[in-house]
Every structure is written in C-alpha cells, then in structure tokens.
Amino acid sequence: MGHSGFNPKARWDRHIPLENDSYDPQNLNQRIEVLAWFKNAKIYPRMFSWKNKIYKIKKVTYNWQERQGQETISCFSVTTGIDLYQISFNNTSLSWQIDKIIE
Amino acid sequence: MILHIDMDAFFASIEQAVNPRLKGKPLIVGSRENKLHTVVCAASYEAKTLGISSGMPTKEAFQLCPNLEFVPAQQAKYIWTSEQIFGMLKAYSFRLNYASIDEFQLDIIDDPNPGMLAKNIQQRIHSEFNITASIGIAKNCILSKLGSKLNKPNGITIITEANLKSILAKTPVEELCGVGQKSGAELHGLGIKTCLDLYQKNARFLEQNLGKWGLNLYLSLHSSERFDGLEEEQKPKSIGHSYTLTRASETPGFIQAWIRLLSEMVASRLRQQNLVANTVHLWLNGPQIGNFGAQKTYSQATDDGYEICHRCLRIMARTGPKTPKIRALGVTCGNLSFSQNLPLFREQKRREELLKTVDKLNNRYGDGCIYPAIINLAKKE
Numbered sequence: 082m083g084h085s086g087f088n089p090k091a092r093w094d095r096h097i098p099l100e101n102d103s104y105d106p107q108n109l110n111q112r113i114e115v116l117a118w119f120k121n122a123k124i125y126p127r128m129f130s131w132k133n134k135i136y137k138i139k140k141v142t143y144n145w146q147e148r149q150g151q152e153t154i155s156c157f158s159v160t161t162g163i164d165l166y167q168i169s170f171n172n173t174s175l176s177w178q179i180d181k182i183i184e
Numbered sequence: 185m186i187l188h189i190d191m192d193a194f195f196a197s198i199e200q201a202v203n204p205r206l207k208g209k210p211l212i213v214g215s216r217e218n219k220l221h222t223v224v225c226a227a228s229y230e231a232k233t234l235g236i237s238s239g240m241p242t243k244e245a246f247q248l249c250p251n252l253e254f255v256p257a258q259q260a261k262y263i264w265t266s267e268q269i270f271g272m273l274k275a276y277s278f279r280l281n282y283a284s285i286d287e288f289q290l291d292i293i294d295d296p297n298p299g300m301l302a303k304n305i306q307q308r309i310h311s312e313f314n315i316t317a318s319i320g321i322a323k324n325c326i327l328s329k330l331g332s333k334l335n336k337p338n339g340i341t342i343i344t345e346a347n348l349k350s351i352l353a354k355t356p357v358e359e360l361c362g363v364g365q366k367s368g369a370e371l372h373g374l375g376i377k378t379c380l381d382l383y384q385k386n387a388r389f390l391e392q393n394l395g396k397w398g399l400n401l402y403l404s405l406h407s408s409e410r411f412d413g414l415e416e417e418q419k420p421k422s423i424g425h426s427y428t429l430t431r432a433s434e435t436p437g438f439i440q441a442w443i444r445l446l447s448e449m450v451a452s453r454l455r456q457q458n459l460v461a462n463t464v465h466l467w468l469n470g471p472q473i474g475n476f477g478a479q480k481t482y483s484q485a486t487d488d489g490y491e492i493c494h495r496c497l498r499i500m501a502r503t504g505p506k507t508p509k510i511r512a513l514g515v516t517c518g519n520l521s522f523s524q525n526l527p528l529f530r531e532q533k534r535r536e537e538l539l540k541t542v543d544k545l546n547n548r549y550g551d552g553c554i555y556p557a558i559i560n561l562a563k564k565e
Contacts, residue, residue: 143202143314145264150550156261158202165203183203 108181113168115177124170126157131179136161158183185298187290188320188328189273189305192337194286195226195262197315199255210234211253214242219254221430226257229337262286265313272308276301287332289325302340323408329361330379352380362401370394419459419520425449426514432470434509441561443496446515448489448555454517455543460485460525461517464495468503469512476503481519488539490556492517 111131118125124144128137139162147154153172158165165183170176191197195213200206210231216222220243227236227245231252236245246252266285273280279291295301302319309317320331322343331341334355343351357379358368374393376382382390383405390398425446433439443466454461465479478499486492496515527533545554 142204143198143261145261147260147264148550150546150548150553152550160204165205 109179111179113177113179115168115170117170124155124157126159126168126170129159129168129177129179136166156180185292185294185321185323186325186328187278187292187298187302187305188283188322188325188332189269189288189290189309189317190320190329190332190336191269191286191309192316192318193226193228193232194266194315195257196228196231198261198265198313200228201314202261203255206253206255209253210236210249210251211255212236212242212245213255213257215257215428216430217256218430219256220246222256223428265315269309269313272312273305276305287329289328292321299340299342302342306338306340324404324406326361326404330355330359333359349380349383352383353378355379357382360401362404367397419457419522422465422516422518422520423450423453423457423459423461424465424514424516426467426512428512429510432509432511434507436507437558437561439510439513440493440497441558442513443500443515444489444493444556445559445562446513447493447496448559450515450517451487451489451492452543452546452551454487454520455539458523459520460487460523461492461520463517463519464492464499465514465516465518466496466499467512467514467516468500468508468510470509471511472505473503473508476508478502479516479518485519485521485523485525487523488535 113129113131115129116127118127126138126141128135130136138159140160142158142160142165144155144157147156147169151173154169155172156167156169158167160166167180167183169178169180171178196211199211199213206228208230209228210233211228212224212231213226214222215225222242224236224238224240224242224245226238231245231249234249236248236252242254262285270280270282270288273288273290276290278293281289281291283289292298292301298321302321306317306319309315316338318332318336318339318341320328320334320341320343322328322331327343327348331343331351334341334351341351355378357363357371357376358365360379360382363371371377371382371394376385382401385402387399387402390402392398394401427442427446429442462483462485463479463481465477468476470476480495480499482495486495492515527536542554546552
C-alpha cells in the first residue's frame with residue numbers, strides 16, 4: 082500500500098552543536114558488561130556489571146534505536162527496582178555502555 | 185473514510201513510559217537541557233490542566249507550577265517510536281499518510297466496522313509502547329483530524345452523516361485545523377462561531393469574504409475524496425529549519441554562524457532528496473526588528489549550504505539596523521525542483537565533489553561529523 086508525507090528522518094537537532102562541552106554526570110558513557118538474550122531479532126538485557134557491582138534488571142521500561150552514521154545503537158531504559166538507568170548496545174562494535182542514571 | 189490517529193501528548197507520554205516515576209505527574213519536555221532557558225516542546229495532560237502548553241517559555245511554566253517535572257527532549261526516541269507505529273500501521277494494508285511525527289492517517293475506504301478497527305489500533309499502540317492515541321474517523325482529512333481532538337486522551341470519535349451537524353454545532357471554529365487566532369477572529373467577524381456555521385456557508389460566500397483560503401476551507405470540509413488528492417512520492421514544497429537562541433544576540437559572527445548552520449542543514453536535506461532550490465527565505469526575530477521575513481528567488485537553483493547562507497546574508501542586509509539583536513532565526517528553501525544540471529566549470533565541479541565527500545562522511549560517521557569551521561562560532565556566545 083502506498084504512503085507519503087512527513088519524513089521523520091529529517092531531524093532538526095542533528096547538527097545543532099552542544100552548548101556546553103564540559104563533563105556531565107548525567108552522561109556517563111562508560112563501558113559495561115551485560116548479560117542479555119538475543120531472541121527473534123530482539124535484545125533482552127537481564128543484568129549488567131558496572132564498577133565491579135552486579136545490577137539485576139527487573140524491567141525494561143522502554144527501548145528504542147538511534148542511528149549514528151552507519152552504526153545503529155539500541156537503547157534501553159532499565160530499572161533494578163531501585164534506580165533507573167539508560168544502557169545501550171552498539172550493533173556494529175557489539176559493545177555495551179551505561180549512558181546515564183535517569184533521575 | 186479517513187481514520188486519523190493523533191498520539192496523546194506524544195513526547196511527554198514516551199518520557200512517562202521510560203520513567204514510571206513521572207506517570208500521573210505534571211511533566212514538560214523542553215527542547216534544550218537548560219530547564220530555565222528553553223521552551224515547552226510537549227506537556228503531559230497533568231501539566232496541560234495547569235494551563236501549560238507547547239511553545240510556552242519554561243520559565244513561565246515553572247511559575248505556574250514550581251513542582252513541574254522537566255525532561256530535555258531526546259528526538260531519537262520519539263522518531264524511533266513514530267517510525268515503529270508507522271511500520272505497525274502498514275500491516276493494516278490501507279493507504280497510509282505520515283502526517284507528522286505524532287499523526288498518521290489511514291484511508292480505510294469503506295471498512296464495515298471502523299470503530300472496532302480504531303479500538304484495535306489503540307490497543308496495539310498501548311500494548312507495544314505503553315502510550316495512548318486518540319482517533320477520529322470521518323469522510324475527509326480535516327474532519328477526521330477534528331474528530332481526533334474532540335475526545336482526548338485515548339478517545340475515539342466517529343463523525344457520520346447522522347451526527348455530523350450536532351458535533352460541529354458544539355465545536356468552536358478555532359478547533360478546526362488551519363484556523364488560528366487571527367483567522368478565527370476574521371471568521372467571528374462574519375458571524376461564524378462554530379464549525380457548523382462554517383460548514384453551512386456556501387463556497388461563494390467564503391470565497392468572496394475570505395478569498396482562496398475560504399474556498400479551500402469549504403472544499404476540505406465538504407470533500408469525501410481519498411486523502412484530499414495526495415500524491416505518491418510527492419516532493420516537498422519547501423524545506424526549512426529554525427532555531428531559538430538562548431538569549432538575544434547582536435554579535436555578527438555568531439548570527440552568521442547560525443545562519444550558516446541552518447543553511448547547511450537545509451542544504452543537506454535538499455541533497456538527500458536530490459532537490460535544488462531557487463527561492464531562499466530568511467526569518468528573523470528580535471526585540472528591535474520584531475518578526476522579519478523576506479525571500480528572494482534566483483534564476484540559479486542551488487543545494488549548497490554556502491550559497492544558501494550568502495543569499496540569506498544578502499536578504500538580512502535589508503533588515504534595517506546593521507547589527508540587529510536576534511533571538512530566533514530560520515532558513516527555508518522553496519521553489520524546489522529535482523536536480524538535473526551538470527556542472528560545467530572546473531570550480532563548480534570541485535565544489536560538487538567537495539559536497540559529495542562531506543555527505544559521504546556524514547552518512548558514514550553521523551550527521552555533523554564534518555562541518556564548515558565557521559559553525560564553531562555558533563557554540564560560543
């Protein structure tokens with residue numbers, strides 16, 4: 082079936098430079114180890130280790146994908162029951178990182 | 185019949201799904217990280233009941249509700265969700281229109297049970313994304329869009345021939361898509377207060393009093409054609425970008441850097457779609473100049489950010505003050521056509537090679553990985 086109209090890939094924020102280049106504690110961007118299931122082309126993170134501590138994931142509250150050039154990043158907001166984290170998986174380098182602690 | 189899906193407080197609902205702590209709380213999504221120097225991109229229903237609306241400065245929103253929750257916008261999240269919903273709707277095998285990031289239209293022809301179909305779509309969206317949508321069903325796009333607004337959130341409104349007049353009689357004319365404050369006042373002046381008043385006026389009356397817009401309004405309201413003559417793979421009428429600065433500035437280098445950045449963004453989208461533009465429009469907003477907008481059409485079409493920027497600077501020279509204070513600015517290219525011209529001269533060929541290489545790098549490593557050095561000035565003020 083045909084479709085037309087709005088093009089969501091035309092993003093307005095892509096080129097806008099950051100106002101502040103300084104370190105932001107809300108943007109951790111640190112490598113982590115993750116135990117995850119890969120099933121039916123979907124990723125289900127179950128636990129991760131960060132700074133020598135294991136965090137069991139109780140629930141993935143949301144997941145989405147971002148594109149950075151040819152790389153696809155799968156992002157997950159996950160809760161341990163106490164805190165909420167954003168972690169991401171780079172589908173090209175096959176590496177995981179913790180992006181931030183969500184307040 | 186057109187089925188119009190309008191996501192409820194889309195960005196705010198996604199943020200509430202990401203962070204369950206925010207559910208049921210007044211929440212605003214700001215376009216920038218700095219919560220006091222930005223505008224409201226989206227407000228949750230809890231915030232809307234407090235009088236907070238999109239486009240409002242966040243400072244004002246915090247004055248209305250000091251305990252307001254704030255999340256900076258993360259475009260990628262919203263775009264991905266929108267694309268997923270669009271993908272899900274494709275499975276319904278109806279003609280589909282991507283109206284905007286949070287609006288979709290299906291041409292459901294003469295589906296025997298549109299109410300059931302709408303309910304099914306709502307349930308699927310909720311189960312997959314934990315967010316809600318409101319749906320309007322009517323004989324044309326404008327009425328179905330109106331229907332989707334009447335019963336928010338998570339509502340379904342079916343406008344049939346039987347209930348059309350009673351629904352329109354209860355709806356103020358300002359609710360109609362395309363009728364703003366100014367045009368609403370104009371309609372009031374003609375004694376048109378509700379959508380029914382407008383619906384019952386004939387085409388000649390509307391054309392005589394409101395011109396082409398009035399006639400178009402009549403045709404949109406009374407049509408029952410499919411997707412209002414929408415064409416497949418249509419090319420856009422214009423491509424533009426605008427930006428509101430954190431504070432008004434009169435530094436020429438800073439303003440020029442922003443015009444160049446917006447021009448590069450527009451040019452990159454033109455090249456992605458193999459388009460060139462003959463017309464460049466510059467919009468500026470500032471305390472001395474108010475809203476300034478001017479455009480110029482050139483015989484030579486372009487898709488080069490450098491050229492677009494210089495055309496804008498020539499337009500800007502017409503604003504009056506030499507260095508006006510600027511708070512917001514926008515660059516739009518119109519009069520678009522598909523690129524067909526081959527470069528003749530060596531310098532033109534070199535320029536085209538350069539643009540191709542820049543596009544290649546940005547596609548490989550992500551947009552904005554390489555950009556003209558002047559854009560660095562946009563970071564400093």
